[in-house]
Amino acid sequence: LLILLNHPGSLVTKTDILEAVWRDISVSDDVLKTCIKRIRKLLADDHRTPQYIETVHRRGYRFICPVIADGATENCPMPMPKVFSIPLLVGRDHERILLEERLDLACNGLRQIIFLVGEAGIGKTTLLNAFRALAKARCNMMATHGQCIEHHGPREPYRPILEALDRLCDGEWGPETVTCLRKFAPAWLLQMPWLISKEEEEELRNRLDGATPGRMLRELAVTLEALSHELPVVLFIEDLHWADAATLDALNHIARRHEPARLMIMGSFRPDVLSQTEHPLHHIIPELQAHDYCRVIQLSFLTQADLSHLISLRYSVEQPPHGLCEWLYRYTEGNPLFVKVLLDHAVSQGWLKADEVLIWSEPVADRPDNIIPKSLSLMICKQLAQLNPAEREVLDAASVFGLTFPIKILAGSDEEEAAMDEICHRLSQKGHIIQFAGHQPWPPADETPYYRFIHSIYQQAVYEAISPVRLRSLHRRIGQRLETAYIDRLPEVTAALSLHFDRSQDTEKAALYCQLAGEIACSRYAPFMDLPKIH
Numbered sequence: 001l002l003i004l005l006n007h008p009g010s011l012v013t014k015t016d017i018l019e020a021v022w023r024d025i026s027v028s029d030d031v032l033k034t035c036i037k038r039i040r041k042l043l044a045d046d047h048r049t050p051q052y053i054e055t056v057h058r059r060g061y062r063f064i065c066p067v068i069a070d071g072a073t074e075n076c077p078m079p080m081p082k083v084f085s086i087p088l089l090v091g092r093d094h095e096r097i098l099l100e101e102r103l104d105l106a107c108n109g110l111r112q113i114i115f116l117v118g119e120a121g122i123g124k125t126t127l128l129n130a131f132r133a134l135a136k137a138r139c140n141m142m143a144t145h146g147q148c149i150e151h152h153g154p155r156e157p158y159r160p161i162l163e164a165l166d167r168l169c170d171g172e173w174g175p176e177t178v179t180c181l182r183k184f185a186p187a188w189l190l191q192m193p194w195l196i197s198k199e200e201e202e203e204l205r206n207r208l209d210g211a212t213p214g215r216m217l218r219e220l221a222v223t224l225e226a227l228s229h230e231l232p233v234v235l236f237i238e239d240l241h242w243a244d245a246a247t248l249d250a251l252n253h254i255a256r257r258h259e260p261a262r263l264m265i266m267g268s269f270r271p272d273v274l275s276q277t278e279h280p281l282h283h284i285i286p287e288l289q290a291h292d293y294c295r296v297i298q299l300s301f302l303t304q305a306d307l308s309h310l311i312s313l314r315y316s317v318e319q320p321p322h323g324l325c326e327w328l329y330r331y332t333e334g335n336p337l338f339v340k341v342l343l344d345h346a347v348s349q350g351w352l353k354a355d356e357v358l359i360w361s362e363p364v365a366d367r368p369d370n371i372i373p374k375s376l377s378l379m380i381c382k383q384l385a386q387l388n389p390a391e392r393e394v395l396d397a398a399s400v401f402g403l404t405f406p407i408k409i410l411a412g413s414d415e416e417e418a419a420m421d422e423i424c425h426r427l428s429q430k431g432h433i434i435q436f437a438g439h440q441p442w443p444p445a446d447e448t449p450y451y452r453f454i455h456s457i458y459q460q461a462v463y464e465a466i467s468p469v470r471l472r473s474l475h476r477r478i479g480q481r482l483e484t485a486y487i488d489r490l491p492e493v494t495a496a497l498s499l500h501f502d503r504s505q506d507t508e509k510a511a512l513y514c515q516l517a518g519e520i521a522c523s524r525y526a527p528f529m530d531l532p533k534i535h
Helices: 014-021 029-043 093-107 124-138 159-170 174-184 198-207 213-230 245-256 281-290 304-315 322-332 336-348 374-384 389-401 414-429 456-464 468-485 494-503 507-524
Strands: 053-056 060-063 112-117 142-147 233-238 263-269 295-298 352-354 358-360 404-406 434-442 446-453
Touching: 014 029, 014 060, 029 053, 093 112, 093 124, 093 263, 093 295, 112 124, 112 245, 124 142, 124 233, 124 263, 142 159, 159 174, 159 233, 159 245, 174 213, 213 233, 213 245, 213 263, 245 263, 245 281, 304 322, 304 336, 322 336, 322 358, 322 456, 336 352, 336 374, 374 456, 389 404, 389 414, 389 446, 389 456, 389 468, 404 434, 414 434, 414 446, 446 456, 468 494, 494 507
Parallel strands: 112 263, 112 295, 142 233, 233 263
Antiparallel strands: 053 060, 352 358, 404 446, 434 446
8 A cells, every 4th residue: 555655646567566565475466456455445445436546457556546745655665766657648638528528429329439540659558548547537437458469470360359358357347248248249258268168168169160250240249239238338459550450340340330339449550550551441441431430539749838748747847947848849849759768868868857956958969879869769760671772762861961851952863853752752641750841942943842850850860870881972962962052152051061071071171161151150240269271
């Protein structure tokens, strides 16, 4: 109880509790369950509608009642550090209200199918978990979840749905669920033989020999509807971009049924992974939307104001340093996962110190690898590895130019320009790595499409992954094309030219443009001393 009180509102895993209370003693999870039951009995707490201790299935427990610290818990035997996670629903008020409205409709018998869409790290799982907690607080229900996993071989049909049903059978509504499966879905019960005896399993195998996929779909739909007669049923399925075809067929079938059901199904997926293959969801979702059978919620990035709120909650400060929020937003564009990783990195590097007051010292970004942690770069590199060679070549050159880049700087001819614009357009349509930034002037009198990396972190990760020899070659090529384009307007680009020729190891041109940039700076601002000539 002291351990849970010391971490109010936070998940405390079974492993952490076992290590703290029974250190160096081997005990089973049943011992912990017995302790939790005793605590609940003393608190008169019902596990079905908890007021104090919430069970996080197969993971641990959470103390959900507000706690006022008075020093009584200082001798807790568990010196756990506070684990940071993005605060629940920061910047997601609109989505929360919409989901609550849909939950009310589901509780009144109008089935709801919701798809959460967004790139990796945007907060789909956070929103699902937060809504699950809010839903339980609003009404008594059967809530369960399944996870689709990336596979490189054959996929088990219905895997996330079987996982979700297994959780229901293993939870507080287990007896009711097993009874319902036995009555309406024997073919599904046969897929979970650990729930039945050997004799019943053998009997079911003989009776169901030759059962068709169509029967599996009908049994699942009828079972969920039957369960919803007892209580509303909420099913969460994460990462549908990795779902097997049978699972997607099941969602499509359930969404199209007209029978009343207190049923809500929420699935999440990443559009960038979907776009890499001819995925069935490309056809399923537009069809469901056309008939108003589903609702798609596209998650956006957090705003700078959201980041300020997030930091205030994390460090319990009324007003976080403005420079910190600007720095975070500059490098993450509001991607919650990137924000979390970068904040942790800032603390580990000593740029951010959180004692009694929050102290922020912005690092000097002389090199990208001084700012971006390796763990984040490796995660992005895994995404980049899925690109084809032509796409990677274009992005490499673009990253050398900068965060926003014109197509003309990448191409040496009109044919190359058209081909590279097609590649960038395709990537931007997928919402993957880059986005269209409009047409802008390009000297002498042309216009060219501009594109922009979705995050500066992506640009820097691409840049860091380029080999040294190729990097010098790209800087030289970009420098030469920039020099040619701006031959009549060189003062506008002297600093950029100096950088490109310096990194291409063309020291003569680098020194020339460095000198010119300095002279231009001195002509605009009063110099403290004369600049020496560089020869």
